[in-house]
Amino acid sequence: MENTVDKEMARMRQLLESLAGAAGITLTSDSLSEPAGENLFHHIIAEYRQGRISVDDLSALCELVYGKLPPHSGLYSLLLSGADIEWDIRHTPIAAANTIAELLSRFKGHNL
Numbered sequence: 001m002e003n004t005v006d007k008e009m010a011r012m013r014q015l016l017e018s019l020a021g022a023a024g025i026t027l028t029s030d031s032l033s034e035p036a037g038e039n040l041f042h043h044i045i046a047e048y049r050q051g052r053i054s055v056d057d058l059s060a061l062c063e064l065v066y067g068k069l070p071p072h073s074g075l076y077s078l079l080l081s082g083a084d085i086e087w088d089i090r091h092t093p094i095a096a097a098n099t100i101a102e103l104l105s106r107f108k109g110h111n112l
Contacts, residue, residue, distance in 0.1 A: 012060045015053070019043045019061075032068040037075050040065060045107040055100070059086035062103075078106060 020027045023043045025036050032040065044061050047053045053061070062082030069076040081099050088096035 008060075012057065012064060015057065016061055016064050019047065027068075030068060031070075032065070034070060034073045034075055037065060037069045037073075037079075041075065041079070042107055045103065049104070055089060055096075056086050058100075058103075059083055059089075078102065 017027060020040055020043075023036075023040045025032070025040055044053070044058065044065070048055075048058045059082060062079040062085065066076050066079035066083060069079065082103055085096050085099050088099065
């Protein structure tokens, strides 16, 4: 029997695939170029801004995406911080708020 964590990760992977498709990206490998990652993350942020995904979903998607990016890119570092939002929001809310603000500010000028 599949546990709750496995079900949630499967849901997040399915959501990521759907958002990647909307961005015109096929996730066939374990890596993304930084431009493809930026494009994908514009779609993720749009979903968050429109209230279609939760802050926990945002954090989980950051976790799934950052590992596919070149490790020394700016987006990698930003999404690595974003992956901690889920924990931070429950333990250090100010840190979570700052990370969310940083994510949103990076993508505020992009319209989809």
